[in-house]
Amino acid sequence: MTILVTGATGTVGRNVVDQLLARGADVRALVRDPAKADLPAGVAVVKGDLLDVDAMRAAFSGVSTLFLLNAVVPDEFTQALLALNLARDAGIERIVYLSVIHSDIYVNVPHFAGKFGVERMLEQMGFNATILRPAYFIDNDRAIKDVVLGHGVYPMPIGDKGLAMIDARDLGEIAAIELVRREQSASPLPLERINVVGPDTLTGTDVAGIWSDALGRTIHYAGNDTAAFEQNMRNYAPAWMALDMRLMCERFLTDGMVPEAGDVDRLIAMLGRPLRSYRDFATEIAASV
Structure with a gap:
């Protein structure tokens, strides 16, 4: 049977694809532009996006297990609900959904609230799903490495509560493990949530x-000025996204991203x-400069 991966060309999705292939899975990838996908041989590439209903119906045909990853976009919630309804119509019962840790706590942060809404819909619609709840991606900090290297400052306002940052390669492998586990089960497995965290819970100073x-x-921590962070982000991102990220950082300051007991060992x-x-x-990074 076939595992469909959405978001297959992104940082997480590509890791999921690679890990599934390493496990001998039959992989289908949903991409916007197959000519630019650059996915490994053996991956069946289908063109479409999560708002293209006809393309999604075609992509879901013959699929047994779905990896659902939604990008942070204004209509993320709509995309996910359309995908879930179309998956149900196609008879797909086994899903791994990429949510986010503390989606039920960061209730004022748009992309967290949207993902928590999708989690609720997975439950209400009776899907057999693994809900992966990753913490902040270590890989995000590739975008600010030049600031660290060139100015001697770590600029992300992550605060003093601590974030258990996760490497996207580990997340991709964990997602693949869960997809294969569900795919190979004789009957659909019950819904469960997994916090996907790194080995250390780190503050900005750490x-x-x-x-x-x-x-x-010496590299200095720039501090917890989330307003300045938003203004700087508006130089290269839409205003709505800059505010969304600022609100997330403010919850870093008040709540952190702290694992539950047993998460790391699991x-x-x-x-x-x-x-x-x-x-x-x-x-x-240091060895490459």
Whole structure:
């Protein structure tokens, strides 16, 4: 049977595709432009997006398991609900959905609230799903590495509560493990949630210290000015997204992204190896400059 991956060309989705292929899965990928997809041989590429109802119906035909990843866009919630309704019409019972940790706590942050709404719909519609709830992606900080390297400042206002940052490669592998587990089960498995976190819960000062160690010079934490963060982000992102990200950072300050007891051990057991750390990431960047 076939596993359909949405968001297959993005950071997480591509890792999911690679990990599924490594496990011998029959993979179909939904992409906007097949000519630019650059996916491995063996992946069946179908053209479409989550608002193209006809394309989605065609993409879902013959699919047994779905990896549902929605980008952070203004109509993210609508995209997800259309996909779930079309999946149900197609008889797809097995789903792995990419949500976010604390989606039920960060209730004023648009993309968190939207994902929590999708979680509720998965339950109400009776889907057999794994809901993955990842923390902040370590990989996000590739976008600010030039600030760290060039100005000696870690600019993300992540606060003092701590974030258990996760490497997207680990997330992709965990998603693939769950997709294959559900795909190969003789009967659909019950709904469950998994917090996908990194091995360390780090504050802004902690992260600056890790960069200092990796680079051999002092890197300062820029502090918790979320308003300045929003204004800076508006230089390269839409105003709605800049505000969304500011609201998220404000919840970093008040709530953090802190694992529950047993989360890290559960993930290590699933992977059969240690989780990748932020220190691994910073050391890799430092070695490349």
